[in-house]
Amino acid sequence: MDKGLSLRNVTISKDGAPLLSVHDDVGPGEVLTIMGPSGVGKSTLLAFITGTLSPNFVAEGEVWLDGDNVTNAAPHQRRVGILFQDDLLFPHLSVGANLAFGLQPGGSLSERRKKIEDALDEIGMSGFADRDPATLSGGQKARVALMRMLLSEPCGLLLDEPFSRLDAARRAQVRDMVFDRAKVRKLPVLMVTHDAEDAHAAGGKIMTLGE
Amino acid sequence: MTKRRFLPFLPALTLLAMLGPVAAGLWGTFLPAFGHLPAAGLTGPTLDPFRDLFDWAGLPRAMLLSISTGLLATSISLLIVMLVTAGWSGTRPFRLLERLLSPLLSVPHAAAAFGLAFLIAPSGWLARLFSPGVTGWERPPDLLIVQDSWGLTMTAGLIVKEVPFLLLITLAALGQADAQRSVTISQALGYGRVTGWLKTVFPRVYAQIRPPIYVVLAYSMSVVDVAVILGPNTPPSLSVQIVKWMSDPDLAMRLEGAAGALVQLGLVIGALVFWRLCEVVVGRLGQRWIASGARGRFDPLVAELALLAGAASALAVLLGMVVLTIWSFAGFWGFPDALPDQLTWRNWMRFGPGTLEALAETALIAITVALAALVLTIGCLEAEYRYGLSFSARAVWLLYLPLLVPQTAFLPGLQTLMLNIGADEGRFPVMLAHLVFVLPYVFLSLADPFRAWDTRMGTIAAALRASPNGVLWRVRLPMLLRPILTALAVGLAVSVGQYLATLLIGGGRVATLTTEAVALASGGDRRAIGVYGLMQTGAALVPFALALLVPAIVWRNRKGLRDG
Numbered sequence: 001m002d003k004g005l006s007l008r009n010v011t012i013s014k015d016g017a018p019l020l021s022v023h024d025d026v027g028p029g030e031v032l033t034i035m036g037p038s039g040v041g042k043s044t045l046l047a048f049i050t051g052t053l054s055p056n057f058v059a060e061g062e063v064w065l066d067g068d069n070v071t072n073a074a075p076h077q078r079r080v081g082i083l084f085q086d087d088l089l090f091p092h093l094s095v096g097a098n099l100a101f102g103l104q105p106g107g108s109l110s111e112r113r114k115k116i117e118d119a120l121d122e123i124g125m126s127g128f129a130d131r132d133p134a135t136l137s138g139g140q141k142a143r144v145a146l147m148r149m150l151l152s153e154p155c156g157l158l159l160d161e162p163f164s165r166l167d168a169a170r171r172a173q174v175r176d177m178v179f180d181r182a183k184v185r186k187l188p189v190l191m192v193t194h195d196a197e198d199a200h201a202a203g204g205k206i207m208t209l210g211e
Numbered sequence: 212m213t214k215r216r217f218l219p220f221l222p223a224l225t226l227l228a229m230l231g232p233v234a235a236g237l238w239g240t241f242l243p244a245f246g247h248l249p250a251a252g253l254t255g256p257t258l259d260p261f262r263d264l265f266d267w268a269g270l271p272r273a274m275l276l277s278i279s280t281g282l283l284a285t286s287i288s289l290l291i292v293m294l295v296t297a298g299w300s301g302t303r304p305f306r307l308l309e310r311l312l313s314p315l316l317s318v319p320h321a322a323a324a325f326g327l328a329f330l331i332a333p334s335g336w337l338a339r340l341f342s343p344g345v346t347g348w349e350r351p352p353d354l355l356i357v358q359d360s361w362g363l364t365m366t367a368g369l370i371v372k373e374v375p376f377l378l379l380i381t382l383a384a385l386g387q388a389d390a391q392r393s394v395t396i397s398q399a400l401g402y403g404r405v406t407g408w409l410k411t412v413f414p415r416v417y418a419q420i421r422p423p424i425y426v427v428l429a430y431s432m433s434v435v436d437v438a439v440i441l442g443p444n445t446p447p448s449l450s451v452q453i454v455k456w457m458s459d460p461d462l463a464m465r466l467e468g469a470a471g472a473l474v475q476l477g478l479v480i481g482a483l484v485f486w487r488l489c490e491v492v493v494g495r496l497g498q499r500w501i502a503s504g505a506r507g508r509f510d511p512l513v514a515e516l517a518l519l520a521g522a523a524s525a526l527a528v529l530l531g532m533v534v535l536t537i538w539s540f541a542g543f544w545g546f547p548d549a550l551p552d553q554l555t556w557r558n559w560m561r562f563g564p565g566t567l568e569a570l571a572e573t574a575l576i577a578i579t580v581a582l583a584a585l586v587l588t589i590g591c592l593e594a595e596y597r598y599g600l601s602f603s604a605r606a607v608w609l610l611y612l613p614l615l616v617p618q619t620a621f622l623p624g625l626q627t628l629m630l631n632i633g634a635d636e637g638r639f640p641v642m643l644a645h646l647v648f649v650l651p652y653v654f655l656s657l658a659d660p661f662r663a664w665d666t667r668m669g670t671i672a673a674a675l676r677a678s679p680n681g682v683l684w685r686v687r688l689p690m691l692l693r694p695i696l697t698a699l700a701v702g703l704a705v706s707v708g709q710y711l712a713t714l715l716i717g718g719g720r721v722a723t724l725t726t727e728a729v730a731l732a733s734g735g736d737r738r739a740i741g742v743y744g745l746m747q748t749g750a751a752l753v754p755f756a757l758a759l760l761v762p763a764i765v766w767r768n769r770k771g772l773r774d775g
């Protein structure tokens with residue numbers, strides 16, 4: 001097994017009662033959508049993959065990313081990117097500093113600044129580097145959050161109801177951008193949502209939990 | 212890297228720093244109380260210290276003072292806070308009171324007590340303002356108001372300081388009690404504002420603020436600095452007498468002091484049990500009151516009276532500060548003039564250098580202790596977050612424990628213990644003793660905002676490949692700058708206000724603004740007291756101002772952090 005994200009016999013249970021079981025592979029550039037009503041444990045699965053599962057849950061199985069077993073790796077060493085329904089931009093940092101937080105270390109200051117300007121160009125927000133993130137529109141915040149995650153060069157991308165806070169007009173635009181960028185970078189994407197339209201737009205396999 | 216190995220031990224270290232001195236101090240009180248004091252060549256066990264204690268004619272009165280002061284101060288301040296909150300929360304007068312809260316809280320007990328004394332003494336400012344016009348007094352009347360033998364003024368001095376404290380913790384509890392909707396519902400059912408609040412919100416709020424109420428009770432029963440300033444002299448309250456015995460050059464007097472300290476501990480435990488029983492009784496009566504369906508006919512009157520009491524309590528502190536300020540600048544000020552003949556810098560020139568020296572000592576101790584408490588607190592909370600620990604409701608009581616054991620019960624023992632093992636009194640032991648009182652307040656102040664931080668921020672930062680320490684230093688702590696600085700200011704204020712710990716553990720050789728100010732009480736030099744009292748208040752108040760100002764400047768371009 002090489003590129004991509006694979007979940008092998010993953011079972012998560014709470015207080016002895018099994019919550020969900022997943023066994024699936026997501027290839028580079030593919031999207032796997034997991035659907036189900038809230039409370040079924042969709043976000044718990046993502047917490048298991050990022051390594052931030054609460055000790056109240058017991059998880060079995062393995063997570064492999066690009067040929068490495070990352071099941072027991074520390075969260076910051078897994079190279080798994082994640083986007084939540086809230087942008088979660090760091091409120092104490094400017095837009096540029098948020099992106100710099102994500103950007104892999106290395107390069108001179110001017111090279112890094114150039115990369116951040118290029119990244120802002122890519123999401124149509126040139127010249128926004130010094131802005132306070134709290135002054136951006138919802139769509140702009142979502143784009144910065146996406147770009148911040150991509151700059152950290154993850155090997156896989158998790159989406160936790162990522163578009164549910166956006167209004168209808170921006171929703172399609174941001175959604176297309178996320179899936180486009182992920183496809184260009186050949187990232188395996190795992191999305192959990194309860195929104196059928198999002199699932200449909202993802203264009204990949206759809207798995208339904210809790211039925 | 213060292214932090215990673217160190218972090219898991221921080222909760223244990225914190226508990227040790229908080230409870231170790233208390234346990235050691237109680238042990239150090241217990242031994243001499245039964246006649247065991249090797250440093251003075253005495254070995255026990257014997258009951259002589261208790262025999263000497265019970266021979267002291269002032270004991271019944273001293274014990275009674277401790278009990279009456281504690282129960283009265285606690286119940287009256289609780290009553291004021293509950294009724295004011297019931298009748299006025301959400302209204303304009305209440306918001307004004309909320310805004311006054313931080314400054315009122317940061318005024319040290321000793322300064323507030325001096326202010327009150329300068330206000331209500333026969334020759335105080337109130338008498339001057341209304342004389343001779345209203346009262347007809349040409350000279351101060353011969354009344355024993357301050358240091359009255361029933362301790363009523365001392366009780367009032369405690370109330371004016373406990374009201375803001377209880378209001379603060381009530382406000383914190385209200386946030387979780389869903390108070391507004393309960394009141395709206397009960398008002399729709401025809402209940403008055405106060406009655407509706409008392410019947411629906413009070414039980415939930417009380418359950419939450421119970422530990423700090425117990426702290427207020429234990430503190431009021433055993434307070435020393437306020438008692439020295441406002442309390443009676445012959446006999447003084449038990450705690451003041453214990454300190455006198457402990458400061459006696461004759462080491463044998465410490466045995467009697469230790470026995471007194473154990474009696475003080477017993478009194479506090481007894482009062483706490485009594486309070487608990489009263490809770491049960493009040494609970495029963497309350498249920499009958501609820502079942503009766505009474506709608507609260509006298510609510511408007513009760514609310515007005517409560518507001519009056521709350522306003523009087525706030526005014527007593529604020530006017531006290533004003534009169535301290537006037538005295539610190541006063542030239543000749545004869546009775547019954549409302550203001551001094553002239554204002555002058557002379558008092559500040561005269562006492563200023565001395566206060567600066569004391570300020571340096573105060574600041575050195577307070578900054579060291581508050582920073583240490585902050586590091587331990589952040590370490591504990593971060594360990595809780597990283598290792599998924601969770602503190603049970605029972606563990607919360609551990610935080611309150613050092614505040615529930617009366618200071619006069621364990622600090623004398625700690626001092627005696629140090630004497631026995633030959634440890635030097637001085638600045639460092641004083642810092643350790645301050646830490647016992649500073650840690651719980653810093654922890655209680657920071658815990659809620661620290662835990663309320665959105666942990667998805669941490670998940671995101673880790674997904675961006677920030678290490679756990681990177682998340683802490685680069686994301687969490689900067690975002691929590693304001694609550695961290697507030698907790699630091701709380702710690703500084705608590706340390707600045709410490710009297711007994713500084714006096715006893717410092718062996719009288721560590722001179723802070725508080726010990727110097729209280730020492731002036733017997734002399735009665737109002738100009739000196741004015742200067743020291745103001746400096747003491749400033750030392751506690753300035754950090755709070757900075758805790759508001761610094762985040763506002765640092766995050767002036769960060770809207771997302773301005774309100775949080």
